[in-house]
Structures are given as structure tokens and as C-alpha cells.
Amino acid sequence: MRVVMFGYQTWGHRTLQALLDSGHDVVLAVTHPQSDHAYEKIWSDSVAELAEAHGVPVVLRNRPDDELLLTLKEVEPDLIVANNWRTWIPPEIFTLPRHGILNVHDSLLPAYAGFSPLIWALINGEKEVGVTAHMMNAELDAGDIVVQRAVPVGPADTATDLFHRTVDLIAPIVAEALDLIASGRTDWTPQDRTKASFFHKRSIEDSNIDWNWPAEDIERLVRAQSDPYPNAFTHYRGERVRILKASVSRGVYGGTPGRVFIREGDGIVIVAGAEARRGRSHGLVIERVRTEDGTDLPAGEVFRTMGGYLSRHP
Template identity: 35%
Template sequence: MRIIFMGTPDFAVPSLQAVIDRGDEICAVFTQPDKPKGRGHKLQPPPVKELALQHGLPVLQPASLRDEDVQKAIADLKPEAIVVVAYGKLLPPSVLAVPPLGCINVHGSLLPKYRGAAPIQWAVINGEKNTGVTTMFMAKGMDTGDMLLKAETDIGPEETAGELFDRMKLIGAELLTDTLNQLEQGYLKGTPQDNSQATLAPMLKKEMSAIDWSKPARQIHDQIRGLNPWPCAAATIDGRRVKLLTSQVVEGSNTPGTVHSIDGELLIACGQGMLKITELQAETGKRMSGKNYLLGHTIKDGALLE
């Protein structure tokens, strides 16, 4: 098939590789513009661009798909299908109408649950036991198109959003291959979504880092792993702001928000149960275990977190 691929972050890289491995004619790869990163603000290409250039594929990085010249360029490429994986931009109706076989999206949830920009993170934050990937025909609304294929996976009780990302991007690539195979053979049909069952997964915000220690330990644990690797849950311990990266729910009780060192472990009391902080990172420090943090920092037992 003649395909335009649209994607930007790491999550989309295995899917682009899957299309390359299928031997499709990739007439263009669309990705977000390079962005400045690091202290030197040096422009950094998106991961999808890096892979595309390695394979000699033409790369286009328009600021918007609403530009009429960009839309004409897409139409002139005459793709049979457009594959979209975490591109980060909505496709206007004029673009959706270009490919005769449709625009195929790889979405990181079991639709219609978790429509939006952060489906994997919200599944973890909400304590879901399983999730998955859905391929669908794209429509005008946000993740509202007819569903094609699905693949489910369990979420580990201590699995972080970042770890789940790494697994699901591979699941998504495999599902995309199956979807394109069936699309090419002509017997793939879409299933409308039940909008009454839809839930939203909006973009994460830095403000979500704050922790309400009056909540149950399990709920805070899900927040910690769901916000890892960004923006990370955070707390101020003995005047130092630290990112809480991983944790475990343990038995125990005390005033919510009090810090305790028990058998060399860093524990924090919650509204119900306690949390063992297994990995954290100070603002100017390296990632370390809760045990190692206690070795280097004296914390008054029973101190109340700010």
C-alpha cells in the first residue's frame, strides 16, 4: 500500500518500523517540528523523524495541518491510507477524506474508554487492572471513530506508566500490522463506539504532582506510578522537594502525611494504610532507593509532610 505515516514520540517508533517491515510504500512521514531541549536549548528531532531519516524516508514537519498548502501536499501524495500514531495534531476533515482506504489510528486504550492525550497514564492513575490498544478509522471527533481491532494486556500492580508505555508501543505495532494486513485484504469492518461508555484521558499537568495524604495508600500508589515518568508525584520531606517514583502499599496506620523510618525503610502514613517509598529523586540529585535516601538524610520520625 501507499501510505503516509504520522507520528511523533517513542510510542510511534515501533509502529513506523512495522510499516517499514511490511514493505509498504511510505510516501511521506509527518511529525511534529523539532523542539529545543536541555540547557543549551538545542533543537532535538522527534524519535519518529530519526527513524524515518535512517531509512531515507521523506519527512515533513508542518506547524499545522490546517494550512491549505499542507493539505494540498497531502492530497498530491495520493496515499491509499494514512496511519496516525501519537502524532499530536488533529486531522481536519479535508485530510481525513484524502485516502480511499481511510485514516487508521493506533490508540493506547480499549476504546471507548480513555479517549484523549494520556490514556495509558490515566488507566494507571485510576487503578485499572487491564488496558490495551485499539486501532480505528479516524473521524472528526477526538478518538470517536469506528473501532477495528483490539489487543488487551494486564497492568502490573506496581507497573509505572512509563513501563506500560514500553510494552504497549510494541503491542500497538503488532496490532497495526494485523490491521493493515486485513485492510489490504478487504474484509476489515469498523464497529461504532458506544458513546455512553466513553471516558476521557486529558493531558497531564504539573499540578497533578501534589499528593493528598488523607487518601488511601492504594490510591496514592496509583498516582505515583501513573505520573512516572512525567510529571512525577512529589513531596517536601524535611524541607527538600523530592519526586516519588515508585512505592509499595504496606500495612500500618498513623496521622496521614507523617514520615517514618522503619527497619531502614522510608514509610509515609496515608488515610488508609501506609506507603513504602522504594525509589525517589531529589531535585538536584540522582534516582535512589528509599533506603539509600535515609542513609544520607536525617529525617525526624513522625515529621509531618508539607
């Protein structure tokens, strides 16, 4: 088959490599220009550089336009394969190839369509995550499923751990999906749209800790914002403090959410949860932090005295 690839960052890079290894004819790679967005500067292996190294023509676009449509008509693809393409692809493009567009998405669709699915899934305590290859239609991440694979989420897993596990699924999933499509199969599995969920892009504000959340949820947020992602953060005495390691307290603590309360184990307990005043909630034990100057410290070296509050604003 003649294949065009749409993609960006490491997800697109892995997908393009899988296409190059497949034996199919990769006739064009379409990717985004480099971005200064915090979440687009990490996992940033270059699709353009990989394509150029293999003699594949490259088109840089933030979104499809008429010129790109003409180029696609000229190269006459049998299939477009997309992964981490960040903007809408119009019907005149996804209906152009005779096999349509195969989109690769790092969630177990229909859940967690949209952006940053691994981070959102970890925050929400999902027991597994994965990758789905599906045929694109007019609704984002909603087309029929061709191949889907899942991996478990462990109790100490970070978003970084889940990234590495799921990105390793891309090559075998793309290879299997290409074989199925090339064989003439079209009996794909429709998504159950009653189970669909759609998430927005994450921004820095989404990492700002809300101490009204239960400690269990905040602990997952910390793991979901592991390096190299922008870390979960809070404010203490007018300064931003990033939380690198935390756990749920053994003890149950009452009071006002955000209160710097007591030492426990290797960390400092912060009162957490909207119902904390009732004295039935666990706190968050902060164990390691990063200060604004980039210094990593045990929490006890920052929260030297008990009392005072952590808050969402300086």
C-alpha cells in the same frame, strides 16, 4: 496501498517501521518538530530520521495547514496511518484518502481517549491496558475499532513496564489492520460511547502528591511516574522530594494526612487518606527518594526524625 504516516516520538517511530516492513508504499511521513515538553523528551525516537533513512519525504508541522493539505493531495494516499499525532486533524484531511485514516492509540478504547492513557490507567487501578487501531472520525479517538489487543497490569508494574509491553503491540496491530483494510473489509466495531472517557495531557503539577488520596492510590501514582517520567513528588521542610519507591503500610494509622509518622520495614510511614482521622486507613511507606540535587537515598536518610508534614507546596 499508498500510505502516509502521521506520528511522533517512539509510538510514531514504531508505526512508521511497521509500515516500512509491510510492503505497502510509504509516500510521506508527517511529524512534529522536537519539543521541550517534559513528556515529549522521553520515548523520543525520531520519526523524521527513520523516514529519511529510508528515502521517505518528511514534513514537519505542529498542526495541519493548507500547504500540507496540498501536499497530501499531490501524493494521493490510499490510507493515512496516525500514531501519537498531538493536534487535531480536520475532516478535509481524514476524508481525503479512499480508506480514510487509521489511528493507533495506546488504550483500550473507548476508555482513556486523549493523552497519557497508560499513566492514567495505572493510577486508576485498571487490570489491563492495551492498544487500539481505529478509523478516525470527527471526534477524537472515537472511530470504529479495527484491531484491539490487551495486556494485563501486574501489582508491581510501572508505567515504564506498561510502555514497553504496549509499544511492542504496535507492529503486529498495524500489520493486521493493513491486511484487513487492503482486503476490502469495512465492517469495523463501533465504540460504545457510554463507556468513553477522555483525559488531558499530564503536566508536572499532576505528579504533586495529594496526601488526602488513599495510600493505595498514591502508591499507584508513584509507579505511574516511574523513571524516565517526571516522578511523583512532595515537599518536606521547604524542599521538593521525589518518591521513587513506596508501598502501602501493613499497619493502620490515624491522624492528619501528610504526617511523617513512624518507621515500618525499610521505610517511613506517611499518614494518608481523607478519612485518616478516623484511624481506619493504611499509610504510605516511602522507601526510596530523590532529592533536588538528583541524589537517590533511602527514605530514612531524608526523614530522620518523626514528625512534621509533607505537603503540596514548599
